[in-house]
Amino acid sequence: MLTVTQIAKQFGISRSTVLYYEKQQLLLPTYRSENGYRWYGDKETERLKTITSFRSYGLSIASIRSLLARNGLSQTQILKEHFTHLEREIQHLRAQQKAIVVLLQEPSLLEEKMVNKQRWVEIMQAAGFTETDMVKWHQKFEQLEPEEHQKFLESLGISSQEINKIRAF
CATH class of the missing domain: 1.10.1660.10 (Multidrug-efflux Transporter Regulator; Chain: A; Domain 2)
Structure with missing residues (x-):
């Protein structure tokens, strides 16, 4: 106890x-x-x-x-809704970034500040994720939405070879 x-x-x-x-x-x-x-x-x-x-x-x-x-929505439904919410939030933030780039008239900023693999790992670590947590996160994402997981990994600029490794976990 x-x-x-x-x-x-x-x-x-x-x-x-x-x-x-x-x-x-x-x-x-x-x-x-x-x-x-x-x-x-x-x-x-x-x-x-x-x-x-x-x-x-x-x-x-x-x-x-x-x-x-165990009432109401299933785990899959709740996680899908949460994923959709996160995706909308990411799109909203990207739209804000683009607007700022237009105002500053510095398109290079957008490329420099886009979320890539390294930045995503930093964000996850700042949120308290360990390496094991990140692997579990990818496993669950792959299990629930394999096609969306693929798109997400591609959006981070990860190579095909590395994407295959991540999805194989």
């Missing part, structure tokens, strides 16, 4: 995040001792592993709640 602090440390998250998940009814302790300490068992540890995995994909608390409750 683990305390709030211990389980938070195990997952590399803050104590307040664990308490927030409890408040949101995502993660409840196995029991509370007389002195108010929360204790988490193996079942809760596995649930927190799932929650942190979904959070690493950028899913909202509401989407995670739905996935854990």
